[in-house]
Amino acid sequence: MSFLPTIVLVDDEERILRSLRMLFRGRAEVLCTTRGADVVEWVGKRKVHVVVSDQRMPEMTGIEVLREVARVSPATMRILLTGYADMDAVIASVNEGEIFRFLEKPWNGEKLVAAVMRAAEIAASSLERPLIAPAPAAPPIALPSRKVAHALVLDAQGGVANLVRQIMPESIRVSVAPEIGMALDELVTHDVAVIVAVMSSEAGDIVDAIKQLKKLRPATLVIAVSSMQDSRLTISLINEGQIFRFLLAPPGRELLRRCLASALERHAQLRLSPVLAERHEVEESRSSQVTLSGRLLDVWRRLREGATRA
Amino acid sequence: MSAVIANRSQPPGAAAARPSQGLSALLRNTQALDPLTPVDSVADSMLDSRYAGLLSLPVVRGDEPIGTISRYEMMRVFLMRFGRELYGHRAIETLANRNALILAIDTPIDEAARLIAERIQSPITDDFILVDSGGRYLGTGVVLDVLRAMDASLAERSSELERAYARLKSSQLQLVQSEKMASLGQMVAGLVHEINTPLGYVRNNVEMTRNTLGDAGRLLGAYEAIHRSLFEESVEPPADLPDRLAEAAELRRRVDESALIDIGELLDDSLHGLGQIAELVDNLKNFSRLDQGLLQKADLNQLVASALRIVQHVMRKRDIEVIFQNGELPEIPCAPAQINQVLLNLLNNAAQAIEHEHGRITVRTQLMGARVLVLVEDNGKGIEQKHLERIFDPFFTTKEVGKGTGLGLSIAHQIVTRHNGLLRVVSRPGVGTRFLLALPVAAREVRT
CATH class of the missing domain: 3.40.50.2300 (Response regulator)
Incomplete structure (x- = not known):
C-alpha cells in the first residue's frame, strides 16, 4: 500500500x-x-x-x-x-x-x-531508471548494420517474405517459414528479434502462437500483417499478443521498412535493459493452448526450457 | 411456252425465324421466269395455284436476276384497251421491274425489314428476290413473311424487356434496402458508443456501490459488536475489544461518511446515465419502426430533435456546432419513420460536407401557410452547380466507389414526394448548402 x-x-x-x-x-x-x-x-x-x-x-x-x-x-x-x-x-x-x-x-x-x-x-x-530515450520524432532511416538481429517471416504465400528480404540489409539474417511448425523450430534454435507474421483467415493457430510466444519471449517483437479487418481479433492481439505493429495486407514497402527499423531498434533497447521487456507483458490469453496441437506444445516446452535457462 | 413452275416450297414458319438470323428461313424455291417468256404465258402462270402466295414473280436469265413482274403491273397492262393484244406476245422482260429488291440470303431479317420499309409503297406490289453471295438466283422472299417474323421477334423482345424490367426492379429494391442497412450500420456504430459510455459508468458505479455497502454493512457489524461488548456482556471491558476496535478502524479506512456521500453522487450520475440510455433506446425505437404505410400525426420538431440525438456522436466527433431553432408547428400527418430517414440523411450529408474546423449546422423549423418547413443549413464545402442538377438522381454520388450508394438523397426525394412535399437545395461552393424540406399541414392522399 x-x-x-x-x-x-x-x-x-x-x-x-x-x-x-x-x-x-x-x-x-x-x-x-x-x-x-x-x-x-x-x-x-x-x-x-x-x-x-x-x-x-x-x-x-x-x-x-x-x-x-x-x-x-x-x-x-x-x-x-x-x-x-x-x-x-x-x-x-x-x-x-x-x-x-x-x-x-x-x-x-x-x-x-x-x-x-x-x-x-x-x-x-x-x-x-531513465533507460528509455525519448522516441525520436522521425523513426531512424538506417537499419542497424551490426549482425545482432535475426528476422523471421511467417508467410505461406511468400510475397511479404520477398519484400522483407529486399528491405533488410545483408547483415541481418532473414529466415522464412511457410507454416507455423517451421517457424517454431526457428524460434527454438535462434534468438529472433522480430517476427513478421502474415495472417490469413485460417490463421487461428498463428494468432495463438503469437500470444504464447510473447509470454515466453517478450523481447521478440511482432509485426502482424493481416488482410482481415477484424477489430476484435486485433484487440486481442494487442492485449494478449502485444504486437508491435499492425499492417493491413499487402503492406507498402516503405511502411514495412520503417516498421522493421523501429522494431530492430526497440529490440536492441530491450536487449540492453531486459527490465523494459515488462512493458510488453501480455494479458492472460482466453483462448489459446486449447487449440495448439501436441506437436506445437512440444516445441513450446522446448522454448520454455530455453527461456528459463537464459 | 411457259417456263413455269417447279417445286413450290411450303410457306416457311415465319414465327420460328429470328431477326438476327439470315433470310434463309424465309426462302421460297420459286421457279423463275425466263426473260423471254411471253407476257401471255406469264399471265397464265399467275393463275397457277403454285404462285398463289406471291405478289410478283422473279425474272431470271440463267441464274442472274433481271427483275420482278408484279400482278399489279400485269393488271395495269391487261386493263388497258387491247392491252393483252398489244403486249401479250412481247417478252416479259419488257414489263419487268428492273429496280426490284434483291437481297443476299444472309441479310439479317431486321436489316431486310429496314430495306423493305425504305422503299415500300402503297399498295405493296412486289416481293423480293434472294440471291447467294455470288449474286446468283436462289428463290424469292415474301414481304408478309418478313413482317410476321418481325412481329414475332418484337413480341419476344417485349417479353424479354418485361423480364429485364422485373429484374431491375427487384435489384432496385435490394439497393434501397442496402442503402437503409448502410445508414443503419453507421447509426448503430454511433449508438453503440453513445450507449456504452453511460453504461460504463453506471455499471462501475453500481459495482462500487455494492462493494461500499458491503463494507458499510461490515463496519456496522463491527460497531454493533463493540457496542454489545461494552454495554451488554460485562462491566469490565472484554478482552477482544482492542481487536474489534482495530477491525472497525480498518473498515473505516475503506468506508466513511464521505464515501457514502460520494456514493450518493455516483447514484445520481447513474440515474442520469440510465435516463440517457432510455432516451437513446427510445429514439432507436422510432427509427426502427417498419410500419411505413401508417400515417400518424407527428410533431416535426420532435422528429428533428430525435434525429439530432442520433447523429450527435457524428457532430461531436467532428466538433460541429449544432443550432436548432424550432418554430411553433402543428402536428402533421406523415410516416414518421420515413421522415426520420430523410432528416437523418440531410444531417449526415451536412456533417460530411464540413471539412474545416469551424463546422456549424443550423436546423430551423417554421410554419409557412399550409406547409411546415425544415431548413438544414451547413457551412461546408458546398456543391458545384453541375452536381447540384443531379443530386436527387439515383446512384449519383461524388463519393469514392464503395463509400456511398448514391441513393440516400434519391430515396429522401421519393419519400418527400410521396408525402406531397418538396425537397429543394441551394448551395454555393465554399460557403455552404441549404436543404429545404416542406411538408403539407393537411394531408391530401399520401401514398406511402
Missing part, C-alpha cells in the same frame, strides 16, 4: 471521470480532465505512471493524446478505454499509440484496476 502511483484519466464525459476516480480511490493518485492537451502538459511536468484515455473526444482523439504522451514521457504506460472500436482506431492505437492495453466500455471494474495497477508497477521500474 505504500506505493501510490499517479494515474491520469481523460474522457469527455465527466461522469466517467467521477466514476473512475472513485474506482481508484486509495489505490492511486488520480488526475482527471476532459481535455487531451492537459494530459500532455501534465506528463511533461510530473511523474505519471499510467494514462487511461477515451478514444472519441473533441479536440484531440485518444490516439493523438497517447502518441503525444509517448513522445513526451515514454516511460508512462498507455491504455485506451473506448466505447466503440472502429478498425482505423484499433490499428492506430497499435502503430501510433503503442498502447499497453485496449479496453472497452462498459469495463469490468476488477480487470480495469488490475490492468492499470500492473501498468503502474511496470512504469515505476522504467521511471526509476
Whole structure:
C-alpha cells in the first residue's frame, strides 16, 4: 500500500471521470480532465505512471493524446478505454499509440484496476531508471548494420517474405517459414528479434502462437500483417499478443521498412535493459493452448526450457 | 411456252425465324421466269395455284436476276384497251421491274425489314428476290413473311424487356434496402458508443456501490459488536475489544461518511446515465419502426430533435456546432419513420460536407401557410452547380466507389414526394448548402 502511483484519466464525459476516480480511490493518485492537451502538459511536468484515455473526444482523439504522451514521457504506460472500436482506431492505437492495453466500455471494474495497477508497477521500474530515450520524432532511416538481429517471416504465400528480404540489409539474417511448425523450430534454435507474421483467415493457430510466444519471449517483437479487418481479433492481439505493429495486407514497402527499423531498434533497447521487456507483458490469453496441437506444445516446452535457462 | 413452275416450297414458319438470323428461313424455291417468256404465258402462270402466295414473280436469265413482274403491273397492262393484244406476245422482260429488291440470303431479317420499309409503297406490289453471295438466283422472299417474323421477334423482345424490367426492379429494391442497412450500420456504430459510455459508468458505479455497502454493512457489524461488548456482556471491558476496535478502524479506512456521500453522487450520475440510455433506446425505437404505410400525426420538431440525438456522436466527433431553432408547428400527418430517414440523411450529408474546423449546422423549423418547413443549413464545402442538377438522381454520388450508394438523397426525394412535399437545395461552393424540406399541414392522399 505504500506505493501510490499517479494515474491520469481523460474522457469527455465527466461522469466517467467521477466514476473512475472513485474506482481508484486509495489505490492511486488520480488526475482527471476532459481535455487531451492537459494530459500532455501534465506528463511533461510530473511523474505519471499510467494514462487511461477515451478514444472519441473533441479536440484531440485518444490516439493523438497517447502518441503525444509517448513522445513526451515514454516511460508512462498507455491504455485506451473506448466505447466503440472502429478498425482505423484499433490499428492506430497499435502503430501510433503503442498502447499497453485496449479496453472497452462498459469495463469490468476488477480487470480495469488490475490492468492499470500492473501498468503502474511496470512504469515505476522504467521511471526509476531513465533507460528509455525519448522516441525520436522521425523513426531512424538506417537499419542497424551490426549482425545482432535475426528476422523471421511467417508467410505461406511468400510475397511479404520477398519484400522483407529486399528491405533488410545483408547483415541481418532473414529466415522464412511457410507454416507455423517451421517457424517454431526457428524460434527454438535462434534468438529472433522480430517476427513478421502474415495472417490469413485460417490463421487461428498463428494468432495463438503469437500470444504464447510473447509470454515466453517478450523481447521478440511482432509485426502482424493481416488482410482481415477484424477489430476484435486485433484487440486481442494487442492485449494478449502485444504486437508491435499492425499492417493491413499487402503492406507498402516503405511502411514495412520503417516498421522493421523501429522494431530492430526497440529490440536492441530491450536487449540492453531486459527490465523494459515488462512493458510488453501480455494479458492472460482466453483462448489459446486449447487449440495448439501436441506437436506445437512440444516445441513450446522446448522454448520454455530455453527461456528459463537464459 | 411457259417456263413455269417447279417445286413450290411450303410457306416457311415465319414465327420460328429470328431477326438476327439470315433470310434463309424465309426462302421460297420459286421457279423463275425466263426473260423471254411471253407476257401471255406469264399471265397464265399467275393463275397457277403454285404462285398463289406471291405478289410478283422473279425474272431470271440463267441464274442472274433481271427483275420482278408484279400482278399489279400485269393488271395495269391487261386493263388497258387491247392491252393483252398489244403486249401479250412481247417478252416479259419488257414489263419487268428492273429496280426490284434483291437481297443476299444472309441479310439479317431486321436489316431486310429496314430495306423493305425504305422503299415500300402503297399498295405493296412486289416481293423480293434472294440471291447467294455470288449474286446468283436462289428463290424469292415474301414481304408478309418478313413482317410476321418481325412481329414475332418484337413480341419476344417485349417479353424479354418485361423480364429485364422485373429484374431491375427487384435489384432496385435490394439497393434501397442496402442503402437503409448502410445508414443503419453507421447509426448503430454511433449508438453503440453513445450507449456504452453511460453504461460504463453506471455499471462501475453500481459495482462500487455494492462493494461500499458491503463494507458499510461490515463496519456496522463491527460497531454493533463493540457496542454489545461494552454495554451488554460485562462491566469490565472484554478482552477482544482492542481487536474489534482495530477491525472497525480498518473498515473505516475503506468506508466513511464521505464515501457514502460520494456514493450518493455516483447514484445520481447513474440515474442520469440510465435516463440517457432510455432516451437513446427510445429514439432507436422510432427509427426502427417498419410500419411505413401508417400515417400518424407527428410533431416535426420532435422528429428533428430525435434525429439530432442520433447523429450527435457524428457532430461531436467532428466538433460541429449544432443550432436548432424550432418554430411553433402543428402536428402533421406523415410516416414518421420515413421522415426520420430523410432528416437523418440531410444531417449526415451536412456533417460530411464540413471539412474545416469551424463546422456549424443550423436546423430551423417554421410554419409557412399550409406547409411546415425544415431548413438544414451547413457551412461546408458546398456543391458545384453541375452536381447540384443531379443530386436527387439515383446512384449519383461524388463519393469514392464503395463509400456511398448514391441513393440516400434519391430515396429522401421519393419519400418527400410521396408525402406531397418538396425537397429543394441551394448551395454555393465554399460557403455552404441549404436543404429545404416542406411538408403539407393537411394531408391530401399520401401514398406511402
